[in-house]
Amino acid sequence: MENFEYYTPTQVVFGKKSEEQVGGLIKETGCKKVLIHYGSGSVKKTGLLDRIISSLKEEGVSYVTLGGVVPNPRLSLVYEGIELCKKEKVDFILAVGGGSVIDSAKAIGYGVANEGDVWDFYEKTRTPNACLPIGVVLTISAAGSEMSNSSVITNEKGWLKRGCNSNYCRAKFAILNPELTMTLPEYQTMCGCVDIMMHTMERYFTKVTPMELTDKIAEDLIGVVMKNAKILLEDPKNYEARAEIMWAGSLSHNGLTGCGTEGGDWASHQLEHELGGMFDVAHGAGLAAIWGSWARYVVDEDPKRFAQFARNVMKCTNTGDDKADAMEGIREMETFYASIHMPISIGELGIEPTQAQYRELAEKCSFFGKRTIGVVKKLTKEDIYQIYKNAQ
């Protein structure tokens, strides 16, 4: 196994009514002025925003608000948030929402705490040295951004979706109340489940000899999400199932499932980022649509690993033939995605990229031929094009 670092400083407060602690948690940090950052009006409709504001007022914490974050969060709103924070002397950002809101909050935090254009950090021409402290009240189990070191932003200029990773942006606290996710539509809930599974699968597929303990945790986590996703299809208000998925979401992306695996593959995420940037598809759905094509394209690089996945996660019979079992595992995963009403092709995403657009996706995803993606197989621009095409 590989040497690794593991750093998850986020204080998790998990369970019913946990959002009532938000004012106290911010007050403990000593910060004075909070930006409450959120997405659509749903946090207003459900009364969550009011409850949070009450808690802040109770603790004497002042605040300003900035809503309007959309899925694939936009750089323009990040710029607006940075200006607002500077003007209002904000020293803490509270993200109330899912991954898009948290990622936008992190980008604003970088922008306030560092000089220059924040987009540089996402283009990787500079690295951040600080971030405003971030807190999270999570309303969607999916991105794992509440405990992760990552943030992904979409630049409307060219519709580029890019990520920035650093420990500076790790949230000080994350309030996880599974009840807050109960009003999500089925499609969003299932997209979230795919995203959680994929954060673990990206780390699972790697070229190094993995750590057995990490493998087992990863395999179990994926299995728990699959089982509870099925429960939520029938019974979306099931608290226990919501809780299992919510906690799995945080553990899937806080680093635990990657200990000793040297980072993981992440090609599927890169492939989806371009799709999401160009066509604004839901991230989880995009991942489900592309994964099978990626897996079939790279399986020959490591049939043993794919066979282990098939047997331990998808519960396929061990026939003794790694390649055959690997292929069966890929099919079974697609069958599962379909069973939770997720797309398993680009067409099922409801989009029909033109030939030129497929070429453009491959150009952008390979940074115009300047990088390869993936670890199981290093994918060139041409490989990327083929995977997109095979997924159509």
Next chain:
Amino acid sequence: MENFEYYTPTQVVFGKKSEEQVGGLIKETGCKKVLIHYGSGSVKKTGLLDRIISSLKEEGVSYVTLGGVVPNPRLSLVYEGIELCKKEKVDFILAVGGGSVIDSAKAIGYGVANEGDVWDFYEKTRTPNACLPIGVVLTISAAGSEMSNSSVITNEKGWLKRGCNSNYCRAKFAILNPELTMTLPEYQTMCGCVDIMMHTMERYFTKVTPMELTDKIAEDLIGVVMKNAKILLEDPKNYEARAEIMWAGSLSHNGLTGCGTEGGDWASHQLEHELGGMFDVAHGAGLAAIWGSWARYVVDEDPKRFAQFARNVMKCTNTGDDKADAMEGIREMETFYASIHMPISIGELGIEPTQAQYRELAEKCSFFGKRTIGVVKKLTKEDIYQIYKNAQ
């Protein structure tokens, strides 16, 4: 499941040669004067202490040293450390060793950062409000103190062994190099494995409806430790096995295996603490000696849970009879302990307490009748006495 908090801020640096980073990690904290705290001379003999001092010197960090920590670490040395730190204006404590050294370092840290007698925190008559920052270079996989919030100290006056838990003492960083554990004698290695398993089992046996994800992580973690303990019996220098056990040790006691379980039982630990305090037995061996007696005494409170343990961890056949399977699981665990040369009775610890001493153990363990211990079954002084006697 229950609401829970999860907070593990310790930065883990895991792998070969990771101890070379110690100077840099301390320098990053901005601290100026380090107490290097260690146990017997083995860290001198192996050259580890020299390597650490080199790293500190390279980074321009000054230091003093205090060795002499023994298993079941003594309050008198803690007092000595507190005086030394105050005199030398120490602002960071580096524990180089296993759980005893780390726990002693935490106690010194409490003593320096708070007014009054540090023993009060262990007697639970006061709670600490701060602790000096602690760093760890781990040389024994066992106690999990490198990521935990706990510290256990033995007061020679009355040979009382008492614990103090708070987030203040969580280590800033933990350097985990599995190679550093390779020179441990087999007995200590196996004691460590029992301790790791028991940290997870204490949390596993609980009265609340557990979280499935937590259960699966716990079951796998115990299984990984059992498998790799057997490997180390034959091949004590096996790096991969040492690494699996070392990482399992940290995860077993950082809170992960208790999420949603409301704390766990901990009676076996309390029972062992008195044994360790009075007879100075190795902690892991004491736990192995007492667990079977505890399990048989309480199994009727929750045969279903013990049966799940038997089937999922001990891989016992599911006969459909919970009680029968539960008893088989307890037997199988004892068989395993015996197979790694651990005692499964108090006699096998090499001690023969008198009747009066058994009574004294029960008196002390129940705080002279003022508390019960355990959650699966709340154990009174009389219950405690019976469990000790049944284990003799």
